[in-house]
Amino acid sequence: DIQMTQSPSSLSASVGDRVTITCRASQDIRNDLGWYQQKPGKAPKRLIYAASSLQSGVPSRFSGSGSGTEFTLTISSLQPEDFATYYCLQHNNYWTFGQGTKVEIK
Amino acid sequence: QVQLQESGPGLVKPSETLSLTCTVSGGSISSYYWSWIRQPPGKGLEWIGYIYYSGRTTYNPSLNSRVTISVDTSKNHFSLRLNSVTAADTAVYYCARGIPAGLWGQGTLVTVSS
Numbered sequence: 522d523i524q525m526t527q528s529p530s531s532l533s534a535s536v537g538d539r540v541t542i543t544c545r546a547s548q549d550i551r552n553d554l555g556w557y558q559q560k561p562g563k564a565p566k567r568l569i570y571a572a573s574s575l576q577s578g579v580p581s582r583f584s585g586s587g588s589g590t591e592f593t594l595t596i597s598s599l600q601p602e603d604f605a606t607y608y609c610l611q612h613n614n615y616w617t618f619g620q621g622t623k624v625e626i627k
Numbered sequence: 628q629v630q631l632q633e634s635g636p637g638l639v640k641p642s643e644t645l646s647l648t649c650t651v652s653g654g655s656i657s658s659y660y661w662s663w664i665r666q667p668p669g670k671g672l673e674w675i676g677y678i679y680y681s682g683r684t685t686y687n688p689s690l691n692s693r694v695t696i697s698v699d700t701s702k703n704h705f706s707l708r709l710n711s712v713t714a715a716d717t718a719v720y721y722c723a724r725g726i727p728a729g730l731w732g733q734g735t736l737v738t739v740s741s
Binding site for chain 2: 608
């Protein structure tokens with residue numbers, strides 16, 4: 522099984538901050554990775570697919586990078602609506618979600 | 628636009644079978660991969676499995692012995708059956724479209740309790 526280690530598990534940040542979340546895969550998954558945002562009581566929303574492709578309609582302050590085993594989601598300037606929990610998902614071999622990162626207001 | 632809607636009992640007794648249906652509206656189920664994902668209260672996301680519209684399935688190895696996903700193209704829906712449930716199967720169950728899941732239903736809470 523492929524394990525996804527996501528870090529940090531939570532972070533506190535202010536509006537306007539640059540935020541970086543990392544996912545590490547236990548083996549090479551090429552670029553078979555997506556990033557999701559989930560707000561309380563809502564279904565997850567896909568932000569990024571194929572590691573770095575921005576989902577249509579998602580603000581350009583969100584970006585993804587990486588391939589192989591190391592991946593990053595970056596929010597260039599945190600906005601009030603971005604406070605949420607973020608998950609990575611690998612789909613190279615079965616599917617595995619990261620444990621999630623809760624982004625809270627500082 | 629395409630929408631997904633989960634339906635089924637909100638309460639299931641231990642040892643019984645959980646059954647859910649995801650109805651696809653605004654588009655045809657006859658393409659894409661269709662998946663089930665769950666989230667226990669206050670916890671993270673767990674992939675259950677997916678089905679191609681042709682009927683080919685792939686399941687999470689940790690649930691493989693208890694899971695069946697099927698598709699009915701005539702009704703434009705796909706279904707989940709999870710056997711021998713316990714309290715650990717209490718979760719919000721989501722259906723989704725695509726690889727990886729790009730379009731999600733709103734989710735439905737299933738509680739396993741006597």
